[in-house]
Amino acid sequence: MTPGTALWRPALTLALVALVGLGGLLGLRALTAERITEQERARERAALARVLPPALHDNAPDEDRILLLAPGWLGSEAALPLRRARREGRASAFVIEAVAPDGYNGDIRLLLAASRGGELLGLRVLEHRETPGLGDGIDPERSDWSRQLQGRRLRDPPRADWRLRQEGGAFDALAGATLSSRAVLGAVQRALELVERHGEALAAAPAGSTLRLDDAPEALR
Template sequence: MSRASTAVVLVLLAGLGIGVTYLVQHISAPRIAAEQRLIDSRNLLDLLPVERYDNQPLEQPLALENTELANSTLLGGYLATKTGQPSAVLLRSQTLGYEGAIELLIAIDANGKLLGVKTLKQSETPGLGGKIANWPNAWFQLFVGKSRTEPADAGWALKKDQGQFDQLAGATITSRAVINAIHDALRYFDERRQQLIGSSPP
């Protein structure tokens, strides 16, 4: 076989290989995307009790992107419904901790009570503020059932600041940042309940 023929065969084989690779990627892309959505869904929705919703909350986003609050920024949110009625909102909140940005997911029921908090991203000191990344998280359980008014505004602080909450050991700045972000989210929900879920306070 001449060099020219060999070169043509190699080019054809390379083209065939590229074509097959493209075809496999094209066929696999929807399945990969669906699996990634499922992973994202589990990561976000494991904060919300399954009996609280029967829709796909991640497919019902709220228009909250980059909403500046007193101590944090809302990056987005989702609406959970049960039998067609709003049951909870999930708010993605970002605040500044000791080492950098902390991104939280905050679940609030339709009555304005906190269902749970989960850390999505953080870069706090391992073993100290970094404990907020633990899931499930015993410290976050301190806030479940609280609302904007229970406790009153002054209570939304560390005990060392005359508030009602313990801090993570050795992580005062992280603890303050998270408490303030949770309070911000509850306040935002309370003030915009009609806009978020279409109902007034009970």
């Protein structure tokens, strides 16, 4: 062994060990990222199944999505995902993420499904900061308050009656949580109006695209 060989051989061995270690680390990271992605998709599918009747679609709604930038309709300055349910290629329902910005303690994030004909099929609360024991009853897992909205359309009741009963409308407020109730009711009404007014555009936008809508319901103008 020459003196030069004695010098570079340990360095080469160390470099090879480092390279193998780096490869293992990158492989582990890729495997972990893949598992996280699968877990996130499983959670998304479970959430969709809770608001969207399976009989309404033969596609995978979590794979047929667009981003919707529509602050006046969705209550958010950021683009929010919208999924499309289809049967035989035709849009049968939309699963909409929306924000009620006027909750008692701030934003209330909702996930709701509306049929192509504008019927509310299902509603879930994704995130809120409403008062425990009072405003948190807007979540269907906490109370049955939101059941009164199930199956309703914009004309059932008439638009003028899409208010709380104590304000002359057709819907009961959650006891002790008038602001929370009003916020959710308003967000649901806006989402149903969105489907009525822009349903064709929502159905036709290419999957993966971003659709921008700069108008708003008349009540918000």
